[in-house]
Amino acid sequence: MSETKDVLIDVRDLRIRFDVRDGIVNAVDGANFTIRRGRTLGVIGESGCGKSMTAKAIMNMVPRPGVMTGEVTLYRKVRQNGSEITEEVRIDQLDKDGEKIRQIRGGTITMIFQEPMSSLTPVFTAGFHIMEAVNLHRHLPVETIGDTMIRNIEEKRGVSKEEAREIAIDMLRKVGLPNAAQRVDTYPHQLSGGQRQRVMIAIALSTHPDLLIADEPTTALDVSIEAQILDLMRDLQETTDMAILFITHNMGVIAEMADEMVVMYMGKEVEEGSVIDIFENPRHPYTRLLLASIPEIGEKKSELATIKGMVPSPFNLPPGCVFHPRCPDFMPGKCDVIPPQLATVAENQNARCLLYDPCWPDTPEAQAIKAKA
Amino acid sequence: MAENGKPKDDNVILDVKGLKKYFPITGGMMQRVVGYVKAVDDVNFFVREGETLGLVGESGCGKTTAGRAVLRLYEPTDGTIMFKSRALSQSGKPEWINLRELDRAQLKKVYQDISMIFQDPIGSLNPRMTVYDIITEPLLIHDKIAPDTEDYVIQLLERVGLRAENIRRYPHEFSGGQRQRIGIARSLALNPQLIIADEPVSALDVSVQAQTLNLLNDLKADFNLAYIFVAHDLSVVQHISDRVAVMYVGRIAEMAESVELYSRPLHPYTEALMSSVPRPNPRVKKERIIMEGDVADPSNPPPGCLFHPRCRYVQDRCKTDVPELREIKPDHYAACHFAGELELKGVAEG
Numbered sequence: 001m002s003e004t005k006d007v008l009i010d011v012r013d014l015r016i017r018f019d020v021r022d023g024i025v026n027a028v029d030g031a032n033f034t035i036r037r038g039r040t041l042g043v044i045g046e047s048g049c050g051k052s053m054t055a056k057a058i059m060n061m062v063p064r065p066g067v068m069t070g071e072v073t074l075y076r077k078v079r080q081n082g083s084e085i086t087e088e089v090r091i092d093q094l095d096k097d098g099e100k101i102r103q104i105r106g107g108t109i110t111m112i113f114q115e116p117m118s119s120l121t122p123v124f125t126a127g128f129h130i131m132e133a134v135n136l137h138r139h140l141p142v143e144t145i146g147d148t149m150i151r152n153i154e155e156k157r158g159v160s161k162e163e164a165r166e167i168a169i170d171m172l173r174k175v176g177l178p179n180a181a182q183r184v185d186t187y188p189h190q191l192s193g194g195q196r197q198r199v200m201i202a203i204a205l206s207t208h209p210d211l212l213i214a215d216e217p218t219t220a221l222d223v224s225i226e227a228q229i230l231d232l233m234r235d236l237q238e239t240t241d242m243a244i245l246f247i248t249h250n251m252g253v254i255a256e257m258a259d260e261m262v263v264m265y266m267g268k269e270v271e272e273g274s275v276i277d278i279f280e281n282p283r284h285p286y287t288r289l290l291l292a293s294i295p296e297i298g299e300k301k302s303e304l305a306t307i308k309g310m311v312p313s314p315f316n317l318p319p320g321c322v323f324h325p326r327c328p329d330f331m332p333g334k335c336d337v338i339p340p341q342l343a344t345v346a347e348n349q350n351a352r353c354l355l356y357d358p359c360w361p362d363t364p365e366a367q368a369i370k371a372k373a
Numbered sequence: 374m375a376e377n378g379k380p381k382d383d384n385v386i387l388d389v390k391g392l393k394k395y396f397p398i399t400g401g402m403m404q405r406v407v408g409y410v411k412a413v414d415d416v417n418f419f420v421r422e423g424e425t426l427g428l429v430g431e432s433g434c435g436k437t438t439a440g441r442a443v444l445r446l447y448e449p450t451d452g453t454i455m456f457k458s459r460a461l462s463q464s465g466k467p468e469w470i471n472l473r474e475l476d477r478a479q480l481k482k483v484y485q486d487i488s489m490i491f492q493d494p495i496g497s498l499n500p501r502m503t504v505y506d507i508i509t510e511p512l513l514i515h516d517k518i519a520p521d522t523e524d525y526v527i528q529l530l531e532r533v534g535l536r537a538e539n540i541r542r543y544p545h546e547f548s549g550g551q552r553q554r555i556g557i558a559r560s561l562a563l564n565p566q567l568i569i570a571d572e573p574v575s576a577l578d579v580s581v582q583a584q585t586l587n588l589l590n591d592l593k594a595d596f597n598l599a600y601i602f603v604a605h606d607l608s609v610v611q612h613i614s615d616r617v618a619v620m621y622v623g624r625i626a627e628m629a630e631s632v633e634l635y636s637r638p639l640h641p642y643t644e645a646l647m648s649s650v651p652r653p654n655p656r657v658k659k660e661r662i663i664m665e666g667d668v669a670d671p672s673n674p675p676p677g678c679l680f681h682p683r684c685r686y687v688q689d690r691c692k693t694d695v696p697e698l699r700e701i702k703p704d705h706y707a708a709c710h711f712a713g714e715l716e717l718k719g720v721a722e723g
Contacts, residue, residue, distance in 0.1 A: 046580065047578055176667065178667050194432065223605070223650055224649045224663075224664050227651075230651070231663070249578065250651065251579075252651030252652050255651065255653045255657075256651045256655075276655045279653065279655050280656075295608040295613075296652060296653050297611055297647065297650045298611075298721040299721070300632065300721070306583045306584045306587060
């Protein structure tokens, strides 16, 4: 079903590695996925799983000292000699600060960052977070909201300055910002956190991007505003065939917005597939526990499922399957020795778990264990 | 004991009436008071022994202010806060006192009965104090340090799921979820009757949130605790609360038992709010009720019913008359002129 839609972004073997004083962190450890036009891919996981870093990689914005390897390919539609052709752009090979990537960012691909103060990951120092906030503000302009929006809209959508201004005001109104016609001429620092978040969303949507990367876009917002914004994103998706990469820890939002989803844990995809399949029949123990641990409005569970233990330190990862110390289905002698590969568990579903791995990886350790069993 | 949000049984331990907290807005050259932000404006609610009252609403609704005003961490502008205190009782049995009439020394004693858990697991613990110091600080303040205090602290720590050896560690050595447990242990130190929990799980990861909620429920059963659980996440509040009060711009819109509220809401705001919550069920394509416009400004509230500019059921009366919080069905209160006449949709079966 999803094969019929055009591929917009293809990610192959994405790895992002940080060599820091305390050791090596594999923030993303071999991610593979596809984002299609008009579809929403949800990425879910808790702090430190690598989901935000994955998003940054797509825009070639991995912060120093992170090193990115792998392929990130954008299939961009361009007009050549009067007809429309698809151009393959290897984003990972573009110069990080070059003209081409800067053209893509803010136009073809736009991003809504997480409000940096609303969650801090344990992997990075306070200084890193402050640096992130500064970077954030470089994307939140030191010019008026209107100036940024108008410039981006003019360029991407090929309209006049006056039309761009109207579009900008309309979008500010659509994200629920009161007095949009006045707000357009104010500066971001004059707004509250929630309002700034909404402006960010307006900026990101106003250029009608081919891909919207939304990293926890609504966590800082009230649920009534969140509802409006999710509706707005979906409307835009329908009218412009926009693809969305939606990163969140909120299962309810994923269920509403995403068609396909990826569950991440410590830099690896542990389960992926259609949202309906995964919600109804989660295969990976982590996914199952996550789903059982959330209170769902309208359903009163007597006790919420919990995941024993804690997320491991990235400098001290457990051997074999990284999740095994916390896994209710842990198989001693197997899970603590063999790192599982992604295996197909259903037509539209893959899980990284030895429970489903029909033939273990062909490593000497695996063969040794198999021989013993 | 009169009408209007009135408890009719002996199990009530906290009874708040007409609570107000106005913050003055100053302006002009002389810094005169030019207006007020009515953060909490005539709020009534009650809590029974051993039950959890959820206080829920969106940003600026006054729920945090209301929680803190009960403890007089913010001095209320008006209202009575009746509490059945053990610490201040002469007879040994809990006695009714009005918290607003107490002097500082008496109020300090009541802080043995009512304690607080805060939202921010980083900011609410002094980074220069060990876990032992943090948990014994309330004991120190109330002169309750005894020879067996260290054993007591270890007991508390283990009860919240932390090991004894953590007693000499500092907050930065723990994760967010563990810090929150330390905060919970601290709030239990003086054996309170009531704990005000202000967004205790909002800053935590999903799986850690679940652990913390389960812990709070277990402790409630073990220690016969009552909670006022202040939060903005409706799913969390429904899960943990026995009764829920929904606040909007400083007032209570609706208050009822949890399952009752979520299945048969009586106030249009409650209905719209619940319908906005994204549900973790991809097959449910529901009709969402969109509330037009922004939340009312507490320094310049609309006349009549505060919600009327955004209400899809609005009538003329709503624009002029302020609705009172009335008991529409047994133990189900709503502040709407047409409560009970409208056919509103809930999100639960129950």
